[in-house]
Structures are given as C-alpha cells and as structure tokens.
Amino acid sequence: MFGNKALPSVIYKYGARRPVTNADEVDRQVRDAHRYRNKLVEIERDRRSCVNAKLMQLAPRLLSLETEIERLDNLIAEKRSEIKRANATRRRRDVTPEQRAELRQWQADRKALRTELKERKADAFADPRIRTALAKVDAEALAASKAARAASGVYWGTYCQVEQSLSGMRSGAPPRFLRFDGTGKLAVQLQGGLSVAKAFAGEDRRLIIEPVPPKAYLPGEPKALQRTRVWLRIGSDGREPIWTIVPITLHRPLPDDASIKWVYLTRRRVATKDRWSVCFVLARESGWQKPGLARNGSVGVNLGWRVMDDGVERGLRVARWVGDDGTEGELRLPMPDVERWKKTEDLQAIRDQRFNAAVSLLADWLADPGCLLPDWLVERTATLRQWRSAARLAAIAIQWRGERFEGDDTAFATLEAWRKKDKHLYEWQANQLRKAIAWREDLYRNLAATLSRRYHTVCLANTDWRDLARRPTAEQAETDAGARRYQRVASPGALGRLLRERFAETVTVDSRHITQRCHACGEVNQFDAAAHVRATCRHCGAEWDQDINAARNILRAASGPVACETP
Numbered sequence: 001m002f003g004n005k006a007l008p009s010v011i012y013k014y015g016a017r018r019p020v021t022n023a024d025e026v027d028r029q030v031r032d033a034h035r036y037r038n039k040l041v042e043i044e045r046d047r048r049s050c051v052n053a054k055l056m057q058l059a060p061r062l063l064s065l066e067t068e069i070e071r072l073d074n075l076i077a078e079k080r081s082e083i084k085r086a087n088a089t090r091r092r093r094d095v096t097p098e099q100r101a102e103l104r105q106w107q108a109d110r111k112a113l114r115t116e117l118k119e120r121k122a123d124a125f126a127d128p129r130i131r132t133a134l135a136k137v138d139a140e141a142l143a144a145s146k147a148a149r150a151a152s153g154v155y156w157g158t159y160c161q162v163e164q165s166l167s168g169m170r171s172g173a174p175p176r177f178l179r180f181d182g183t184g185k186l187a188v189q190l191q192g193g194l195s196v197a198k199a200f201a202g203e204d205r206r207l208i209i210e211p212v213p214p215k216a217y218l219p220g221e222p223k224a225l226q227r228t229r230v231w232l233r234i235g236s237d238g239r240e241p242i243w244t245i246v247p248i249t250l251h252r253p254l255p256d257d258a259s260i261k262w263v264y265l266t267r268r269r270v271a272t273k274d275r276w277s278v279c280f281v282l283a284r285e286s287g288w289q290k291p292g293l294a295r296n297g298s299v300g301v302n303l304g305w306r307v308m309d310d311g312v313e314r315g316l317r318v319a320r321w322v323g324d325d326g327t328e329g330e331l332r333l334p335m336p337d338v339e340r341w342k343k344t345e346d347l348q349a350i351r352d353q354r355f356n357a358a359v360s361l362l363a364d365w366l367a368d369p370g371c372l373l374p375d376w377l378v379e380r381t382a383t384l385r386q387w388r389s390a391a392r393l394a395a396i397a398i399q400w401r402g403e404r405f406e407g408d409d410t411a412f413a414t415l416e417a418w419r420k421k422d423k424h425l426y427e428w429q430a431n432q433l434r435k436a437i438a439w440r441e442d443l444y445r446n447l448a449a450t451l452s453r454r455y456h457t458v459c460l461a462n463t464d465w466r467d468l469a470r471r472p473t474a475e476q477a478e479t480d481a482g483a484r485r486y487q488r489v490a491s492p493g494a495l496g497r498l499l500r501e502r503f504a505e506t507v508t509v510d511s512r513h514i515t516q517r518c519h520a521c522g523e524v525n526q527f528d529a530a531a532h533v534r535a536t537c538r539h540c541g542a543e544w545d546q547d548i549n550a551a552r553n554i555l556r557a558a559s560g561p562v563a564c565e566t567p
C-alpha cells in the first residue's frame with residue numbers, strides 16, 4: 001500500500017500511568033471509540049438484513065436453500081455428537097448401519113443443495129435487478145459508516161484502528177456487539193514511520209518522547225532514570241495539536257534504527273483498577289531476528305496437557321519435544337504451581353457464595369422493608385433474584401450511598417459490607433491470575449529460547465486450540481472441572497504462539513492421526529488417547545509414550561512436502 005513495502009514489525013510495550021494532561025479527554029475518546037465500534041457493527045448487521053430482505057424479495061429460493069442447508073448441518077452435528085456420547089459411555093467406537101445410512105443420506109442431500117445454491121447465487125449476482133439493489137444497500141451502508149465516523153468524536157488514528165479491527169466483518173458470521181467494561185485504546189498513526197531519534201528530538205507534531213539519560217540502562221544505575229513521558233496527539237485545535245502527556249517507564253531502550261509506525265495508549269480494567277500501557281509498533285529494514293538462533297536442525301514439539309504421575313515429579317506435561325539430533329525432552333509444570341489456578345477458582349467460589357447470600361438477604365428485605373422504598377431502588381432491583389453479576393449489585397450499593405433514606409440502616413450496611421469485601425476478593429483474584437500467567441509465560445519463553453538456540457526450525461501440528469476450548473467434545477464434557485482447568489493452565493495455544501514468535505522458521509503439519517499413527521511402522525492405531533500415556537502398536541508391537549510418538553510424527557511430517565511459514 002502507498003508504495004511502501006511492509007517491513008517486519010514488532011511491538012514494544014511499556015507500563016504507564018494515567019495521563020497527566022487531558023486525561024478526561026482520553027477517557028472520553030476511549031469510550032467513544034468503543035461506541036463507534038459498536039455503531040459500525042450495527043451498520044453491518046443492518047446491511048446484512050437489508051441484503052437478505054432484497055434477496056428474499058428478488059430470489060426467494062436462495063434463502064430457503066440456505067435455511068435447509070443449515071437445518072441439515074444441525075441434524076448431522078447432533079447425530080454425530082449423539083454417537084460420540086453413546087460410544088464414550090460404552091467405551092467403544094462404533095456406528096450402527098442405520099446411523100451410517102442416515103448420516104450418508106443427509107450429507108448427500110446437503111451436497112445437492114449446496115451445488116444448487118452455488119449455481120443460483122451465480123445467477124442471482126448476474127441478475128442486473130439484484131446487482132442494482134445490492135449496490136444500493138452497500139452505498140447506504142457506506143454513507144452510514146461515513147456519517148458514524150464524522151459523529152464519533154474520535155481522532156483519526158483511533159478511528160482508523162477501530163476500522164482496521166473490523167476489516168473482516170463483511171464475511172463470515174455477523175460481527176458482535178461488545179459491552180464496554182472500561183478497557184480500550186487510543187491510537188496514533190505515524191504515516192510513513194517516524195524514526196526513534198526524531199521521536200526523541202521533540203519536533204514531531206504527532207509523537208514526542210522525552211529523552212532518558214544514556215546511563216539509564218547501565219548496571220547499578222537507579223531504575224528511576226528510565227521514567228519519562230510520552231506526548232501523544234489526540235486531537236487538533238485549529239492547526240495546533242492537542243496532546244495528552246503520559247508518564248511511562250522505558251524499561252528497555254527503543255532500538256535506534258527502528259521506525260515507529262503506530263503508538264497505542266491502552267487502558268485495561270483489572271478488577272476495579274485501571275492499568276495503563278503504551279505500545280510502540282516498530283519496523284526496521286534489518287528485521288527482528290534474535291541473536292544466537294541456531295542455523296540448522298529441526299525440532300518437533302507436541303503440545304497438549306496431561307497430568308503425569310510417574311514417580312519423577314507429579315506435574316502437568318504441556319510439551320514433549322524431539323529434535324532431529326535424537327535429543328528429546330519435555331516441559332512439565334509442577335503441581336504446586338498448577339494449584340495457583342485452583343486458588344483463583346476458590347476465590348471465585350467464595351465470591352459466588354457471598355454474592356448469592358447478599359442477593360437473597362437484600363431481596364428478602366426489599367419484599368418486607370418496614371419503611372418506604374425510593375422508586376429508583378424498586379425499579380433497579382425488580383429482577384434482583386435472577387442476577388448473576390457482582391458489578392451490578394455493587395452499582396446499587398454505590399448509588400444507595402448517595403441516596404440514603406429513612407429506615408435503610410441495616411440493609412444498607414449489610415450490602416455495603418458485602419461490596420467492600422467483594423472488591424477486595426476481586427482484586428485478590430485478578431492479581432493471583434495475573435501472576436500465575438506471568439509465571440507460565442516466563443517458563444514458556446525460556447523453553448522457546450533454549451530450543452531456538454539449538455534448532456533452526458520448530459515443527460508444530462495445526463491444532464486449533466481455540467476451537468477445542470470452545471466446543472468440548474462429548475468425552476471432554478463428561479470429565480470433571482479439573483480437566484478443563486488443566487487445559488486452561490497449560491494453554492497450549494500460548495506456548496505455540498511463543499514458539500512461532502521466537503523461531504526463525506515454523507513448519508506446521510496436519511494434526512490428523514498425529515497421536516494414533518505409530519512412528520515406527522506408520523500404521524494408524526485406534527485407542528483412547530486420554531487413558532494411558534504409554535501405548536503399544538497393534539501392528540508392529542512397538543511400545544511408546546504417546547506424546548513422544550506424536551512429537552516424532554510431527555518432526556517426520558515436517559520433513560515432507562508441507563506448507564512453510566516464516567514470521
């Protein structure tokens with residue numbers, strides 16, 4: 001775009017504090033940027049229903065085809081999970097001939113409908129009446145988006161960022177509205193890039209970083225020297241910039257030869273507190289290769305989660321790897337550390353209990369208060385017994401504090417005591433979780449660094465971890481909450497991402513049969529992967545650890561003809 005070739009970019013993130021100038025304006029724009037995002041979602045959803053309405057009117061068969069295909073999709077998915085559930089309880093893997101015939105019939109019907117849909121769609125889009133109608137819908141949506149941008153009250157870097165984040169919304173599932181929880185960001189775009197030196201020089205009208213003394217990064221110097229301020233342009237007053245000045249700690253220097261493409265000022269709500277950060281998106285000609293990376297060799301890494309109790313050290317195995325030099329190893333999280341996650345769940349359980357008790361006490365009192373209740377309280381608590389949200393109940397306590405009334409002493413005191421304690425528990429819980437995740441990231445980064453110094457290429461299976469987390473299989477649904485916690489603790493997606501970031505080269509292989517195929521003879525075995533870590537191949541009799549078998553298969557598949565990606 002614009003004749004610039006895209007250079008590889010990285011993000012440097014720094015902790016910040018609340019802006020010292022124009023903080024209210026920053027708050028307003030963060031909120032309005034969120035509103036603008038939801039407005040664009042609304043426009044897109046309207047556009048889709050207009051398109052549907054037009055098609056319904058001009059080519060009604062298209063919609064009935066789509067509805068019929070969706071009905072068959074659901075039938076097939078239901079039947080499949082029904083078979084899975086039945087097999088899981090009987091510990092078998094079979095399908096009756098009737099079930100198979102039924103599935104086949106539906107699949108064949110669906111295929112025919114899809115072919116027809118494809119043909120009819122091509123016809124419809126060639127039909128000038130439909131083309132004109134759809135072009136009109138698109139033009140209206142575009143005009144509405146432009147008006148929404150003009151009315152958004154958000155400065156241009158930020159609205160560009162909002163629009164970018166929604167750039168794929170016209171295809172796939174309809175975009176969703178998001179609730180505003182206080183988290184959001186402002187963006188400053190530096191078109192063409194701004195060199196780090198120029199940002200420090202203080203002459204640019206979009207971004208200024210106040211310099212830190214060169215000795216700030218010498219060992220033994222106080223860390224306070226790394227504290228400085230960045231100026232971000234968040235608006236214009238005539239031709240003059242409107243700045244917000246944000247205190248930050250430049251805990252690592254910005255590379256001199258980099259150019260800054262974007263700056264984000266982010267506010268995150270953590271429990272009831274705001275955490276601020278500033279991110280710089282940097283690009284440079286020479287790229288971002290880490291020093292000390294190996295020049296050759298490959299390692300296959302099998303990601304997953306498995307509780308290991310083999311007498312070595314009880315723990316959660318999250319990765320098993322094997323290199324093409326024959327070395328193997330694993331990463332195991334010790335159980336006492338895994339329990340950190342349990343702690344956050346325990347805190348949640350305590351909060352849930354206290355919340356339910358507080359709701360029930362308050363609801364009982366509201367039913368028979370012995371005094372006159374103000375209208376706002378009656379209205380806002382009408383559905384109290386169905387509430388699930390602590391924030392909603394806390395909001396009542398906060399409003400009540402400013403609007404006390406005759407005879408409310410005991411009830412108010414009880415609710416306020418609940419709120420204070422819950423706030424404390426919430427912050428405790430959020431901090432526990434944050435620390436646990438930081439601990440895990442540290443271990444994962446270490447593994448990635450160690451392996452990348454030894455091997456040039458990392459080989460991974462193309463498992464979609466988000467998909468697994470979203471749709472637990474029938475078998476998984478039956479396991480206890482513990483197993484789901486282990487998946488959350490292990491977070492294999494996070495480890496995969498760190499490996500991809502760190503290695504010079506990543507090769508992704510098809511995840512099918514990675515576990516079941518015997519690395520020794522190549523035959524596919526049928527067994528319950530969850531039950532035992534060791535398995536014996538039915539074809540050649542070799543006995544192996546399933547995870548190391550998978551790692552070997554990944555490594556082998558990677559040396560064949562497969563897709564290759566470089567970051």
Ligand SMILES: [Zn+2]
Nearest residue numbers: 518521537540
């Ligand atoms: Zn075998």
